[in-house]
Amino acid sequence: MTRARIGLLCVCVLVASGSAAAQGTPQGWDISAEALNVLTRGNDVHVGDIFTESQTNGGTALNSTLNYGVTYNPIVTNMQNKISALLSASYRGSRWGFGGRGWWVTTNGATEGSARSPAPTPSTSAVTGVRMWDHSLIPVENDFEPSGNSPVTYHASNEIDNLRVDGFAEHLWISNPGVNVAMRFGLAYAKLENTRSEGHEESASFTDVTGGTAVAFTNLITLESDSTSTMKLFGPSFGLAGDATHDRLRIDWLVNPAVLLGTAETSGSWVDTDNITQVTSTSAGSVLTTDRLRGVLPLTLDERAVVPVLDLQLRASVRVAGPLRIGAGLFSSSWFHVPMAPAMSVPGNWTDVEGTGWRSQPRDLTFFAYSVFAAVGF
Numbered sequence: 001m002t003r004a005r006i007g008l009l010c011v012c013v014l015v016a017s018g019s020a021a022a023q024g025t026p027q028g029w030d031i032s033a034e035a036l037n038v039l040t041r042g043n044d045v046h047v048g049d050i051f052t053e054s055q056t057n058g059g060t061a062l063n064s065t066l067n068y069g070v071t072y073n074p075i076v077t078n079m080q081n082k083i084s085a086l087l088s089a090s091y092r093g094s095r096w097g098f099g100g101r102g103w104w105v106t107t108n109g110a111t112e113g114s115a116r117s118p119a120p121t122p123s124t125s126a127v128t129g130v131r132m133w134d135h136s137l138i139p140v141e142n143d144f145e146p147s148g149n150s151p152v153t154y155h156a157s158n159e160i161d162n163l164r165v166d167g168f169a170e171h172l173w174i175s176n177p178g179v180n181v182a183m184r185f186g187l188a189y190a191k192l193e194n195t196r197s198e199g200h201e202e203s204a205s206f207t208d209v210t211g212g213t214a215v216a217f218t219n220l221i222t223l224e225s226d227s228t229s230t231m232k233l234f235g236p237s238f239g240l241a242g243d244a245t246h247d248r249l250r251i252d253w254l255v256n257p258a259v260l261l262g263t264a265e266t267s268g269s270w271v272d273t274d275n276i277t278q279v280t281s282t283s284a285g286s287v288l289t290t291d292r293l294r295g296v297l298p299l300t301l302d303e304r305a306v307v308p309v310l311d312l313q314l315r316a317s318v319r320v321a322g323p324l325r326i327g328a329g330l331f332s333s334s335w336f337h338v339p340m341a342p343a344m345s346v347p348g349n350w351t352d353v354e355g356t357g358w359r360s361q362p363r364d365l366t367f368f369a370y371s372v373f374a375a376v377g378f
Contacts, residue, residue: 027092032375034086036331038105040079040160042365043340047156047198048075048132050115057123072131077109077158077196086331086371092170097182100167103333105367108159115139115154119146130154130200133225133270135346140204140221150205156198158341162367164190164309164333166237166256174242181242188237188258188309191230196341199224213282220275227268227341227358231305233260239311248319250327256311261304264339268299268358299342299358308336315373323377331369337362 049072059065082105090099117128117139129139130152142150168186204219239256274293279286310333317327340361348354 027094028378029089029091030375030377031089032087032373034088034103034329034331034371034373036084036086036103036105036369036371038082038084038107038367038369040082040105040107040365040367042363043158043160043194044076044078044109045156045158045196046074046076047158047196048130048154049073050075050113050128050154051131051136052126052128054124054126075111075113075130075132075154075156077111077156079107079109079158079160082107084369086373090170092172092182095172095175097170097172098168099170100165102163102165103331104161104163106159106161108157110155110157112155113153114151116151117145117147117149120148128152132198132200132223133344133346137200137223140202140219141206142203143206150202152200152202154198154200156196158196159194160365161193162190163192164188166258168237168239170241173240178246179242179244181240184237184239184241184256186237188233188235188260190233190260190307190309192233192335192338193228193230194341195226195228196343197224197226213280216279216281218277222273222275223271224273225268225270225344227266227299227343229264229266229339229341231262231264231307231339233262233305233307235260250317250319250325252313252315252317252329254311254313256313258309258311260307260309264303264305266299266301266303266339266342266360268342268344270297270344270358271295297344297356297358301342301358303339303360305339307338310334315371317373317375325375325377327373327375329371329373331367331371333367335365335367338365 051070051072053070055068057066084105086103088101091097115128115130118126127138127149129137139149139152166186166188168184170182170184172180173183174181201222206217208215235258237256237258241254244251272295276291278289312332315327315329317325319325340363342358343361345359346356
C-alpha cells in the first residue's frame with residue numbers, strides 16, 4: 001500500500017508539470033459524485049491463535065524418543081472491502097475559489113470457529129486451545145469429550161466508521177491555457193470510531209460417583225473483551241489541486257495533507273464469567289445448586305490525539321454531453337498514529353501484579369479506493 005501511495009503521488013506530480021492544449025481557464029461551479037470501492041489497510045488485527053501442544057512417543061523400551069512442540073494458526077480479523085462515496089463541490093473565479101468535499105466509509109472484519117483436542121492414541125497426545133490476550137489457556141476437563149478436554153469456541157470482530165469533511169479556499173497559482181494549479185488552505189473535520197470484540201467459551205463437565213452419591217458438575221466459562229475508541233478531530237488542511245484539459249479529456253489531481261487534533265475517548269470491559277451447575281443425586285432424590293462468578297476489568301480513558309493525514313487523488317474524465325463528464329480515478333487517505341480501540345493483555349497470571357491490563361493500540365491506516373464518478377460544471 002505504501003508503494004501505491006508513492007506511485008499515486010508521483011503521477012500527481014507528473015500531471016502537475018505536464019502540458020495540454022488550449023482550452024481556457026474554467027470558471028464557475030464544479031460538482032461531482034463519486035462511488036468508491038474502499039480497501040482498508042493497517043487494521044487487520046491478529047487477535048490470537050489456535051495452538052496445539054503435541055507429544056509423540058517412539059523408539060523402544062531401551063532406546064525411546066519423545067517429539068514435542070507447539071503449532072499456531074493465527075486468528076485475524078481482516079477488514080472487508082466496502083462501497084462508499086465521495087462528494088465534492090467547488091466554485092472557481094478568475095484567481096480565487098472555494099469549495100468543500102466529504103467522504104465516509106464503514107468497514108469491518110470478523111471471524112469465528114472452534115478448537116477441539118484430538119483423542120489420544122497409544123503413542124500420541126495433544127491439547128488444542130485458543131490463545132488470546134497474550135495468554136495460552138489450557139482447555140478445562142470435560143469427561144464427555146474423547147480427548148478429555150473441552151472444545152473451545154471463539155469469536156472476534158473489529159469495525160471502523162470514518163467520516164471526513166473539508167472546507168477550503170483556493171488561489172490559482174498557475175493558470176495557463178489548459179493547465180491550472182491552485183493552492184488550497186482550509187479546515188478539516190473527522191469522526192473516527194473503532195470497536196473491537198473478542199472472546200471464547202468452554203465447558204468443564206464431569207461426573208463423580210462415591211458410594212450412593214453421584215455428583216454431576218458443569219461449569220460454562222466465558223471470557224469476553226469489548227473496547228471502543230471514538231475520536232472527533234479538527235485541524236488545518238493544505239494542498240495543491242490541479243487540472244489539465246485536452247479536447248474532451250480532463251485530468252484532475254489533488255495532494256492534501258492535514259493535521260487533525262482532538263480527543264480519543266476510549267473504553268473497555270474484560271469479563272470472566274463462570275456459570276456453575278451441580279446436581280447431587282442420592283437415594284433420597286436430587287438437589288440442584290447453581291453459582292455464578294463474574295469478574296470485570298474495566299477501562300475508561302480520554303487521551304489527546306494528533307493525527308497527520310495525507311489525501312491523494314487522481315481522476316480522468318471525458319465530457320460526454322454538454323457540461324456532463326464521467327470518469328474513473330484513484331483515491332488514497334493515509335492516517336498516522338491513530339489511537340484505535342485498546343486491547344486486553346494477560347501475559348502472566350490473571351492479576352495486575354503479573355502485568356494484566358489494557359494496552360493502547362496506535363495504528364497507521366490507509367483507505368485506498370478505486371472510483372467511478374460523474375461531474376457537471378456550470
